[in-house]
Amino acid sequence: MQLVPWNPWRDLQEVQEAFDRAFGQKMRQWQLPALAASWRPAVDVIDGEDKLIVKAELPGVKKEDVSILVSEDQISLKGEIKRDEEVKEKDYFRSERFYGSFSRTIPLPAPVDQSKAKATFNEGVLEISLPKAGGDKPKQVNVSIE
Incomplete structure (x- = not known):
């Protein structure tokens, strides 16, 4: 054996x-x-009557380190996570670091109007509002985070 x-x-x-x-x-x-070195953010897609809401959990990620790319039928999130944690006590010292990039592409349940997409970032949660489409739209649009 x-x-x-x-x-x-x-x-x-x-x-x-x-x-x-x-x-x-x-x-x-x-x-x-x-x-076990890769990480992908958890994402929810909420299909409303006139718009889609995409929520992504990005703990420890700065909004400057996130990029959003929207096409008519999908949304892509890319970014970097950089986290340093250091604890100094009388009897011990601990230091942990995590660096890496992530990428996530999510198919959308309905076509959207990319030009009217809006994003907010609050306490590690990215929320993107995507109005549903009604006609010819550009292929892809970058969305800035407010």
Whole structure:
């Protein structure tokens, strides 16, 4: 009998490979983290009567480090997270750092008017308001955070 190193992602990799065989690469909705180093923000999409609201949780991210790109049928969030935490006490010292980038593209349930998109950022929550479309619109628009 041979010992095999434990890999916590092995079961997930097998499930992902099974989905890839069954549905192909285009059906992949999630990616395995590279040694648990990647991070993706949690996102909610709320479909209102005349607009869509997209809320993303971005704790520890500054609004200057976030970029929003909207097309008619999807929204992309990209940015960087930089977090330093240092604790100095009489008997111990602890320092933790986390740096990395994130990217998330979310399909939208209805076409939107990108030119009227508005975004706010408050206490680590990014909220983007996207009015539903009614005609010909540009392909993509960058949205600035107020």
